[in-house]
Amino acid sequence: MRRRLIQSTLAVVLVVLAVFGVSLVLVESRTIEESAEESVRSEAVRLVSVVESRLVNEEPVTEETLRTTVEGDRYIRVEVPGRPPIVFGDKPEDDVIEARQTGAQGETVVVQQSEGAVRAEVGRTLLIILAVTLLAIVAAAILAVRQAHRVAAPLTDLAETAERLGSGDPRPRHRRYGVPELDRVADVLDASAERIGRMITAERRLAADASHQLRTPLTALSMRLEEIIATADTDDPEERVTVKEEATIALAQVERLTDVVQRLLTNSRDPRSGSAVAFDLDEVVKQQTEEWKPAYRVDGRAIVRSGKTGLRVVGTPGAVAQVLATCIENALMHGGGTVALRTRVTGNQVVVEVTDEGPGVDPTLGSRVFERTVSGHNSTGLGLAVARDLAEADGGRLELLQLHPPVFALFLSRDADQPV
Structure with a gap:
């Protein structure tokens, strides 16, 4: 019985973790991807604003002036009419997340980020979720073992009491286990033991x-x-x-x-x-x-x-x-x-x-x-x-x-x- 209690408890926990774990992975993956796309678009909008501000103020627009305003290792391409394009950062070779933004002066900013970084972040998130899931399974196993012992031990004790009662030892044990249903069974066995004891004494x-x-x-x-x-x-x-x-x-x-x-x-x-x-x-x-x-x-x-x-x-x-x-x-x-x-x-x-x-x-x-x-x-x-x-x-x-x-x-x- 103890094994069945442990197995049933773990089965319930695994089903719950599987349902919520898969849902959490999908939601987190989608959130990370959308966050990366939004970050790239925000970067493109910000750079267009910077370039347009410099053109209006007739300030130089060069790689050196723009690089200081860019965070990370994204690939940036700035095209200003009548000027050679400004390019800095490593161009991604695999799948990319790209954002293109055009300003009022005709300037165009292209921002690209490798999807590998996004996949790496998703992988780290999955590892965290997996680690939490394993900890939850271990905790559930420990709780299942304790709960199974809490239920099975009183049942074993009640079985021994019934066996003693059947073997002619009618002494009530007066043991209670903190579980209402099991305590009710113990009350009935003690009452039966007292009745049998009175009958034996009368005989x-x-x-x-x-x-x-x-x-x-x-x-x-x-x-x-x-x-x-x-x-x-x-x-x-x-x-x-x-x-x-x-x-x-x-x-x-x-x-x-x-x-x-x-x-x-x-x-x-x-x-x-x-x-x-x-x-x-x-x-x-x-x-x-x-x-x-x-x-x-x-x-x-x-x-x-x-x-x-x-x-x-x-x-x-x-x-x-x-x-x-x-x-x-x-x-x-x-x-x-x-x-x-x-x-x-x-x-x-x-x-x-x-x-x-x-x-x-x-x-x-x-x-x-x-x-x-x-x-x-x-x-x-x-x-x-x-x-x-x-x-x-x-x-x-x-x-x-x-x-x-x-x-x-x-x-x-x-x-x-x-x-x-």
């Missing part, structure tokens, strides 16, 4: 959220299946009932797992696309306490619930269950003693508090525990961050009310149709 975030969020229900499900296996080979009717209950709970966990996957996929497309409904909060709290009891029993700990019952809230049951599961699992992994779930009402909101008797949250972390990758116990640092996102997607919020003992509170909107 990676979805993968991280899915891997973390699916772990919790899968852990609970595996514990339920272990309970089923442990009681499957008994002939005790009561134990068989227990097996049926455990299987029912496991099936409910599978359904919740499916709901979690659907929720994550929905949030990855549009985090604000919630399916909030009014539901009984007691059912979700009871479900979570029942699901996590085996895990706490294995660890020699207990999980209990207290507070106000019969509360209805607005949200997504699966999302609320997932948020509570994250807080309960967090207390199981990092807390100690009994874990308590307490429900209460404050204004038009319902609060579910999850607390334990462990060491609590490191004061250096504080509310930063909700930031991604922030963890005080070498965990992934995703659980609480994803839980807060799920809560906010339903119009609620998840907060750390107290560091020690730790108190995590899930705030939900209360059902407006429920009597106070």
Whole structure:
């Protein structure tokens, strides 16, 4: 492309120089010739005037008196009636420019100049025009190279940016080139890079959220299946009932797992696309306490619930269950003693508090525990961050009310149709 830009620029310059150069040569040549003819005629008129003046004043008209009045090396012939002709200067042997003038006393003056001198002057003019043309071509070539570099270099850079974008590097370069059209292309590429970067970040975030969020229900499900296996080979009717209950709970966990996957996929497309409904909060709290009891029993700990019952809230049951599961699992992994779930009402909101008797949250972390990758116990640092996102997607919020003992509170909107 750079070569084509240089060639096209030089072609335009050469055409312009050819048109104007030829015109200038013709005009200058004609001007020089006319100027030479006019000079010869003026010389003849002047000499006739000089000769006539001397004849009237009866002054001598000789070669010596006339030569001093003639400039240059022109051939002069003066003819006065009754006198021999006066001739001085070299007579041209080639083509000449001649002017003949006759005075009132009958005198005749002939002035001749060689056309060779005129052609020499035309040649000098042509050399000057040619030199100027060559300088113009050189200057045009330099400008063409610079302009081609100014245009081609940004295009090459934009091509590299597009190639980087296609190879999976979506970082915008924010380079501008001072050319409006190229800067517009750079703006579009940077905007595309930012969009692709956000899409890649969302995909990676979805993968991280899915891997973390699916772990919790899968852990609970595996514990339920272990309970089923442990009681499957008994002939005790009561134990068989227990097996049926455990299987029912496991099936409910599978359904919740499916709901979690659907929720994550929905949030990855549009985090604000919630399916909030009014539901009984007691059912979700009871479900979570029942699901996590085996895990706490294995660890020699207990999980209990207290507070106000019969509360209805607005949200997504699966999302609320997932948020509570994250807080309960967090207390199981990092807390100690009994874990308590307490429900209460404050204004038009319902609060579910999850607390334990462990060491609590490191004061250096504080509310930063909700930031991604922030963890005080070498965990992934995703659980609480994803839980807060799920809560906010339903119009609620998840907060750390107290560091020690730790108190995590899930705030939900209360059902407006429920009597106070």
